[in-house]
Structure formats: structure tokens, C-alpha cells
Amino acid sequence: MKAKHKFSGWGWKAVGALLLLIIAGCSMTIDNVTQPGSVNGGDILPVTLNVTISINGGQTSNFMVAVLVPKVWNAQKNATITFTSDITSGDQGMTLIPAGSPAPQGGGLDWPTLLAQKIGNGGNLLPDYEWVAFYSNSAYTVADNSTVHATVSIKIKTSPDNLLFKLGYCVANSTDGLSSPDRYGTAFPNSCFQVNGTGDLIDFCNPQLSVVDPRTSMDNDIITLTFDGGVAPTPLDNATSVYLCISGITDAGDSLSVCEQTDRTKMRSLGLNKWQKDIWPRKLFGLPANKHLTGLRYWLTDAAGGGKVGYGGGSAPFTYTFKCQ
């Protein structure tokens, strides 16, 4: 009787292993990416991915394609993705996976969150990026021990913003998700993609002395100004405290200045010569309800108001434009 149970246990294990072999049968790679080095602001960015899918065990799944893009492009609305393959005829449509929809084998996380956690940010230095994921409109059954080649066409309408960004791509399927690295493919082209647009350069690629988070905001948001003195030598290298000297430009063209060394301008130290301050512009500049800010100009100073550091470490101010698009 005991031996029978033992045999049953092994039998189940064998069945489990067999099932695992059948399920663990799909690997994906992005063989190459074709994308332009730059486009003009507002133009369509065309990207082509050549993908190879190797299947050792039969599977019926939806194809998933995700792109890493700046949030300001609003790619959820402005991107379209289609693909062709050996096993399909004509362009196959894909549809945005709504944020909040759990990814397969993702521990309850949705695709954008799972992609950010597992695949990362592609080396972008500003936090205003996002993964946007699409599923094929149909599920496809692929035969055992076969290889499928797919050509993915991605078209994203860029925003008018002037920016540098490191694009990223991921392909997977609706059964395996990102359960192990061999079940999905990623690609991060080496070059930094450029949009020749208007306004302040939003540089995701190169370390910045100072950045503002979020990149898109209005004067009634809380915005975070960060100064990273480790990026380049500045007069504030040995400062024990750092203060903001800031001007707000109103929609009437006035300049309101707060340039003092008090608690309301004092930045908190993050260590390693990095400093940060969260401000609510409307409160900082004491704006009445009928006035609004269009932008900010700011410098960093030491406790005596000296050692003024601006854009690129020079005397010109760092600038920030309020916008929401």
C-alpha cells in the first residue's frame, strides 16, 4: 500500500514535469530594431522590431508588445502597433492593455508596473517614463517544435517637446508573461533618441545638475527640485547647506522672486552632495486666485547667498516651464 502511494507520488511528479515541459516551451528574442535617430516634435516615430519565437511545446496565447516611452508622449492614446508573421496573413491588430489589468504570473501587478520592476527604465535618468503594453487582438495556437518570425510595426505620435530619451522594447505572451528571462525578449538601442521640438530640453539621457519632477505640472502641483552636485564641480561642492533662489514668471509677464536663505528655501541633503526641495509654487509666491505662473527660473546658493549655481554650473538660471499635455 505504501509502495503504491510512493508510485503515485512519482507518477504525479512525472506528469508535473511533463506539463512543465509543455508549458515551458516558448522563448522570444528581438533580433533587431529599426528606428530613426531623431524626428521633429509632433511627428510620427516609426519603429520596426524583428522577433523570433521558438516553441518547444504547443501553446495558445496572445502576443504582447511593450514600449518604454516618455510619459509626455501619452503613448497610450498616441501609439498604434501591428505585426505580421509566418503563421498569420496580413497585418494583425494590437490593443492597449489597460493599466490595472494583472499580467500573467505577475503576482497581481499590471503590465506597466511589472515591466518597470523586471525590465527597468533603460537607463533613463528622469522618472517621467512609462511602459505601455499592447496585446494582439487574437490568440494564436503555435505547433510544437516550431519557430515563428514576426515583424512588429510601432507608430507613436511624439509630443512637440524637445527631448532626448532611451527607447526600450519588450515582447512576451499572455501565458508566460515575464515569469523567466527566456520567456520574453527585450531591446534597448544604444543611441539616445532625439525629438527636435520646442521648449526646454528634457534630457533623459545625460546626468543633469538639476531636474524638476514631475516634468509636466501646473503651479498648483507640488514640484520637486533636485540639485546633484556630484555631476560636475560647482562652487557648492563644499557647501554644508544649499538654498533656492527662485523666480516665478506670471502669465502677465511679471517676475516674482524669492531669493533668501530661510527654511522655506532650504534644500534637504540626500547625501553625496545631492540636495532636494519640494515646493508648492502658488504658496511660495503667494499668488492670488486670478494669477498663474508660466515658468520658473532658479539658482542654488550657499547659506550666505553666494556660490550661485545655474544651468550647466554657470550663471544662467535653470528654467522650468509649466505645461500639462
Add this chain to the structure above:
Amino acid sequence: MKPSITKLNAQEEELRGSIRPLKRHCLRIKKFILFTIAAVALWACKPERLVAPGEPVKALSGSWQIIKATRNGTDLTNRFDFSKFRIHFTDSSYTIDSLVPFIVAGNGKWAFDDPTYPFQLSFVAADSGKKSAPLLYPVSAGQRNVIMTFSPGCGLNSYQYTLQKAN
């Protein structure tokens, strides 16, 4: 000679004669008890009218403070001074002290979409139109919390404030 019959149990018969009425009496008592039990049992089986417990109407009345604040998922609670902010709710009105970026900037009226199962909290400030925020109403560590999600500035930025009754 006919044998004489000696009544050896004469005393017993006499006794029997005196016990019989008592036995009948006991029988009647038994019947009465059985009848009473049956009557009580039947009465006890009367269908009971069950009233489903009602979900209480959610109340906001009182002063609330911010105990947690996030912007686009980043925790700002200890980075920005929310400590003096208070919102005081009465039956249909609210007032704000020490304003921070919030769904409304002025005092006015408030309402739930459904007082029993609220999912939206709407504000109508005196000088602006109606603004609504998705609402969660959980109990955490024995304290009722109100969690609101809204955008005070750019709609691309999402703020989530957790409010708790101020002492």
C-alpha cells in the same frame, strides 16, 4: 365441601380502590402538561420575521487631517508640510484650514454619490464648479480612513491623500 376462599389480598383491593382516582388525576395532569408543551412548541414554531442588518450611512462629520500623501506614487508625507491642513465636514458643508494642494481651494458644500456605499466624494467650492474624487473608506488599525485620489494641478499628476479624524 366447597373450599373456602380466603381473601388474602383484601387489604390490597381496598387500597386499590382508594388509589384509582389519584391515578386518573395524574393522567389528566400528564395530558395537561403534554398539551401545554405541544401548545408552547407550536407557538414557538411561529415564523420569525428576520430583518437584514442595514449598512450604516457613512459619516464624515468632524475634522480630518492628512496622514499620508503621494504624488504619482511617490510618498511626500514627510517631505512636504501637510501637518497643519484640516478639513472640517458638517452635514453638507466643509471648511479648510491651512490649505495645501487639494481638489478644491475654497470652502463650500460636499456630498457622497451614495451615503451608504460611497465611491465618490464631490466638492462644490463657493467660487468654482463641482469636483469629484474617487473615494475609499477603509478602517485601518481601528481608525476610519478616507482615501481620496485627485489632481490639483496638471491632470497627468495623480495625488492620493489619506485622511484620518484629527483629535
